[in-house]
Amino acid sequence: MAISRRDALQLSGVTAAAITLSGCSKYMGETTSTQAVSVSESTAAITTNSSTAVGVGSPAPLPQAKGPRVVVVGGGWSGLTIAKYTKKYAPNADVVLIEQRTEFMSCPLSNLWVVDAIDLDFLMHDYLQAARENDYMYFNATVVGVDKKRKIVSTSNGDLAYDHLVLAPGIDYDYSDWTTDPALEQRLRTEYPAGFKAGSEHLSLRNKVLDFEEGNFLLTVPTGNYRCLPAPYERACLIADFFKLEGIEGKVIILDENPQITIKADGFGSAFEKLYEDYIEYLPSSKIVNIDLDKKSVETELGEVIEFEDAAFYPKVRGGKLLEIAGVAKDSVFNKQEGDIDVFTYEVKGHPEVYITGDARPMGFSKSGNTANSEGVIVAKMIAGKINGKKVPWESPLTICFSAVAMDPVLAISVNASYMYDKEKAAFAFANASTNEKWDGKPGINNGKGMHEWAKGMFRDMFS
Amino acid sequence: MERRDFLKVVGAGAAVVIVKPSMIDQTLYADDGSMYKAYGKVKLVNSDGNMMKISDLKKEENYVFNYPFVGSTCMLINLPKKTAKEVTLKNEFGVEYLWKGGIGENQTLVSYSGICPHQLTHINKQESFISYRKKGEKFSGNIVCDGHTTLYDPNRGCKVVQGKAQQPFASIVMEEDADGTLWAVGVLGPEKFHDFFKNFRREFKHQFGGKRRAKKKVTSKATVLLMSEYTEEIIQL
Numbered sequence A: 001m002a003i004s005r006r007d008a009l010q011l012s013g014v015t016a017a018a019i020t021l022s023g024c025s026k027y028m029g030e031t032t033s034t035q036a037v038s039v040s041e042s043t044a045a046i047t048t049n050s051s052t053a054v055g056v057g058s059p060a061p062l063p064q065a066k067g068p069r070v071v072v073v074g075g076g077w078s079g080l081t082i083a084k085y086t087k088k089y090a091p092n093a094d095v096v097l098i099e100q101r102t103e104f105m106s107c108p109l110s111n112l113w114v115v116d117a118i119d120l121d122f123l124m125h126d127y128l129q130a131a132r133e134n135d136y137m138y139f140n141a142t143v144v145g146v147d148k149k150r151k152i153v154s155t156s157n158g159d160l161a162y163d164h165l166v167l168a169p170g171i172d173y174d175y176s177d178w179t180t181d182p183a184l185e186q187r188l189r190t191e192y193p194a195g196f197k198a199g200s201e202h203l204s205l206r207n208k209v210l211d212f213e214e215g216n217f218l219l220t221v222p223t224g225n226y227r228c229l230p231a232p233y234e235r236a237c238l239i240a241d242f243f244k245l246e247g248i249e250g251k252v253i254i255l256d257e258n259p260q261i262t263i264k265a266d267g268f269g270s271a272f273e274k275l276y277e278d279y280i281e282y283l284p285s286s287k288i289v290n291i292d293l294d295k296k297s298v299e300t301e302l303g304e305v306i307e308f309e310d311a312a313f314y315p316k317v318r319g320g321k322l323l324e325i326a327g328v329a330k331d332s333v334f335n336k337q338e339g340d341i342d343v344f345t346y347e348v349k350g351h352p353e354v355y356i357t358g359d360a361r362p363m364g365f366s367k368s369g370n371t372a373n374s375e376g377v378i379v380a381k382m383i384a385g386k387i388n389g390k391k392v393p394w395e396s397p398l399t400i401c402f403s404a405v406a407m408d409p410v411l412a413i414s415v416n417a418s419y420m421y422d423k424e425k426a427a428f429a430f431a432n433a434s435t436n437e438k439w440d441g442k443p444g445i446n447n448g449k450g451m452h453e454w455a456k457g458m459f460r461d462m463f464s
Numbered sequence B: 001m002e003r004r005d006f007l008k009v010v011g012a013g014a015a016v017v018i019v020k021p022s023m024i025d026q027t028l029y030a031d032d033g034s035m036y037k038a039y040g041k042v043k044l045v046n047s048d049g050n051m052m053k054i055s056d057l058k059k060e061e062n063y064v065f066n067y068p069f070v071g072s073t074c075m076l077i078n079l080p081k082k083t084a085k086e087v088t089l090k091n092e093f094g095v096e097y098l099w100k101g102g103i104g105e106n107q108t109l110v111s112y113s114g115i116c117p118h119q120l121t122h123i124n125k126q127e128s129f130i131s132y133r134k135k136g137e138k139f140s141g142n143i144v145c146d147g148h149t150t151l152y153d154p155n156r157g158c159k160v161v162q163g164k165a166q167q168p169f170a171s172i173v174m175e176e177d178a179d180g181t182l183w184a185v186g187v188l189g190p191e192k193f194h195d196f197f198k199n200f201r202r203e204f205k206h207q208f209g210g211k212r213r214a215k216k217k218v219t220s221k222a223t224v225l226l227m228s229e230y231t232e233e234i235i236q237l
Helices: A005-038 A041-045 A077-089 A110-114 A127-134 A182-191 A200-210 A231-246 A265-274 A321-325 A369-387 A441-463 B003-012 B021-029 B193-199 B201-208
Strands: A069-073 A094-099 A137-140 A143-147 A152-155 A158-161 A164-167 A171-174 A214-221 A249-256 A280-283 A288-292 A297-300 A305-307 A310-312 A316-319 A351-356 A399-407 A410-422 A427-436 B036-045 B063-066 B073-078 B087-090 B096-099 B109-113 B130-132 B143-145 B150-153 B159-162 B171-176 B182-188 B221-223
Touching: A069 A077, A069 A158, A077 A094, A077 A127, A077 A369, A077 A441, A094 A127, A110 A200, A110 A231, A110 A399, A127 A137, A127 A441, A143 A321, A164 A369, A200 A310, A214 A231, A214 A305, A231 A249, A231 A265, A231 A280, A231 A399, A265 A399, A351 A369, A369 A399, A369 A441, A399 A441, A410 A441, B036 B171, B063 B221, B073 B130, B109 B182
Parallel strands: A069 A094, A069 A164, A094 A137, A164 A351, A214 A249, A214 A310, A249 A280, B036 B221
Antiparallel strands: A143 A152, A152 A158, A171 A316, A288 A297, A297 A305, A399 A410, A410 A427, B036 B182, B063 B073, B073 B109, B087 B096, B109 B171, B130 B143, B143 B150, B150 B159, B171 B182
16 A cells, blocks of 8 residues: 555654653653652652553653642632732742643623623633743643542642642532432433533533523522522523513523522512513422423422423532542531531641632632632632741631623622621621612613623733 | 842933833832832823812812823822821731821822722723722722722721722822922832733723833823823722
């Protein structure tokens, strides 16, 4: 058989790749020995399994740590903030952010993109820029294990030792109230994604909304401390507004398992009534007891059967699966498998060099961007303090949360709250909470502008 | 002479010294521990180009002028009463500096950078989420950045009163001549100019014709305007 020039080039390409790989494993072997000296004694335990190993068991291809190594797992709002500010407040630290995604997509404000009211550009950000600008390393890998005794994180792209470890994996979904059948759960995840973990779920949801022709669009609201309390109601308003503006004969049905709107109830309630009377049907105390995806219907505890044309099923949330893998998960009073930590120091019980932050924390703080960002600065100060021998006391994170109720122009409402510890109840409660729930007229328009400026500031903070 | 010392001299020296833009960057970066940086001495004038006195400035009104760069807007406020004096403030790293107080016979005039030290929300020609709140308004007596609901006390060097900012707004240091002429002479505290010029290239292009123009130093005089004249919209939440 004759061999063409293109074939020859392809062949030589394959050979070159093979050479690169073996070179890579050699490099990683060298890295191991240097890390062993600089990071901690435990690092010496990382050895290559074979001369061509590139995954679990081989050392991560990272340069030698130049100071105490702080490994942050999870490049969401919490992890990004902690990586930046730990390096800022402890310049001697060697900070590595491990993230499995290659680009950042914001969940906050994504409802506006779902209805085509903002560009995708606004939500998308660059991990490389964040690492470059803030002098830490971005390591694109998935964590598959944590050896807390030897202080080693195992990833899909090799292992690395840590002196301090932050686990900020965010949420996972907990479908167990609805079904224990993996087939139904998988269908729900695929056909009717919740849309609260940014990425494909949001793309699916956006296409569902933009392509919608007529009928019921079902949204569900779970109980527990779910991610972004107002978001399902905001989403309902925006989808309804989209239907209204596009002349779509559709209705948004909100099946809320809670007895009432969980936050900003006056603002959302009045928007449902005054703006979307013909477009939104709000059904509180609606616990779903049966889901029939073939018939496209659900049955509630009250015996109602509701048919839908399309839907986003938002199940309860739980702590990111990583916490279980790391053996640091415990059911909280709100959700399953959240971080088993000291709520004032964020330290894992028995392992003070491991921290759990962001939406995987067990405290009843709002699972939202501003909370994670402000908490991230505090935790970074604590870690930097520990590195440099200074104890940093607990401080409340701050929740600032805008929600849009209309898209053209964007009209928004907001809540602003801190937290204080109630010793009698042994739990945190809102402190200094205030809301701005007037969406009509100038206040609503200004809140809409404020919402954009809030997000721009947050993105600047995390990525520049 | 060390390179840093040399750069400091260049930064503080006469404007006739031609320096490369990269060197200007270096002076913006420079951290000599003093938390004060002298920029060119610039006279504050009204829109007719004439000198203005403190008595020309209405109490509790939001005024602005651009200093020390063409693209960096500062607040100027004639407060209703005498400010505190000799207030010790800290930047986000815990470095202390001393804010001496308002100027003028009644020590009521204060000026601060219009770049929020929290997440860089700033006064610009299109919109401002930052303003002083006068009597009767929500959060009265404070400078409020509505980017993230942060309150600062203008009577105390813009110390953080509420919110998550880790440090005060930088102060614009002013002088008053015997005849009442007002001058801006330098910046005290955590200036954010380096981050500011890094982050808003598109805005500079739109509002000033580019970053290079926005980053030019203001020389000889700066025009004081009502914030409502300078910016298309003042947004208060």
